[in-house]
Amino acid sequence: MSPDGLLRQCSRPACAEPAAVTLTYDYRRARVWLDPMSDERDPHGYDLCERHAAGLSVPQGWHVSDRRGDPALAYVIAV
Numbered sequence: 001m002s003p004d005g006l007l008r009q010c011s012r013p014a015c016a017e018p019a020a021v022t023l024t025y026d027y028r029r030a031r032v033w034l035d036p037m038s039d040e041r042d043p044h045g046y047d048l049c050e051r052h053a054a055g056l057s058v059p060q061g062w063h064v065s066d067r068r069g070d071p072a073l074a075y076v077i078a079v
Helices: 050-054
Strands: 021-026 031-036 046-048 063-066 075-078
Touching: 021 050, 046 050
Parallel strands: 031 063
Antiparallel strands: 021 031, 021 046, 063 075
């Protein structure tokens, strides 16, 4: 939920689910990060619902870092 109390929707087209995760990426480093939803909308990030975050696929050779929850348990997936 944003600071003004409004729920943000998933950034995926035609999805009306509430956002739960913020996705950011670095194209040059071929890396994607999944974080708990940011307090404010990030113009360089995407808000995703749980379903779209769970079904995320990235290009071959990219790495996904899921940083939700305990940072000590964060994992990296090499695709």
